[in-house]
Amino acid sequence: MLLSEQAYKKIDRELDKFPADKKQSAILASLTIAQDEKGWVSPDVIEDVAGYLGVPPIAVQEVATFYNMLNTSPVGCYKLAVCTNLPCALRGSEQALAHLREKLGVSLNETTADGLFTVIETECMGACGDAPLVVVNNKQMCVRMSEDRLDAMIDTIRQEGKA
Numbered sequence: 001m002l003l004s005e006q007a008y009k010k011i012d013r014e015l016d017k018f019p020a021d022k023k024q025s026a027i028l029a030s031l032t033i034a035q036d037e038k039g040w041v042s043p044d045v046i047e048d049v050a051g052y053l054g055v056p057p058i059a060v061q062e063v064a065t066f067y068n069m070l071n072t073s074p075v076g077c078y079k080l081a082v083c084t085n086l087p088c089a090l091r092g093s094e095q096a097l098a099h100l101r102e103k104l105g106v107s108l109n110e111t112t113a114d115g116l117f118t119v120i121e122t123e124c125m126g127a128c129g130d131a132p133l134v135v136v137n138n139k140q141m142c143v144r145m146s147e148d149r150l151d152a153m154i155d156t157i158r159q160e161g162k163a
Contacts, residue, residue, distance in 0.1 A: 040071040081122035091131035
């Protein structure tokens with residue numbers, strides 16, 4: 001088994017939410033649990049989750065590649081996802097994205113040399129009125145991200161990373 005015993009127990013709790021013949025319904029939650037533990041969803045993780053759930057690996061691969069919150073390649077410790085859909089773009093998200101890329105010295109989907117940050121574009125996160133929007137590691141939504149606020153966020157993360 002590729003994941004920890006604790007991860008499989010979490011997956012079992014997800015499986016309990018669905019009928020026994022609908023294990024495929026737990027794929028997204030299972031991949032999220034695996035990613036939280038491993039940092040990304042590797043081909044080995046996809047195979048392992050498929051085997052554990054008793055579903056074809058292609059079914060797991062389809063889910064892994066559909067959702068941009070799932071990382072199918074290694075990312076930095078902090079994945080910064082910037083919404084660039086039209087409402088956010090009209091409120092400055094493209095400038096915020098350009099500022100992040102310049103400050104960190106990376107292109108889209110690249111990771112900083114220190115392995116700390118990966119910057120990606122994302123689809124609508126449903127907070128258009130609070131744009132520009134940055135979601136950190138799929139878990140923390142940061143709103144109204146001016147250049148000053150972006151700089152402060154990066155500096156705080158860097159300081160915490162050194163502690």
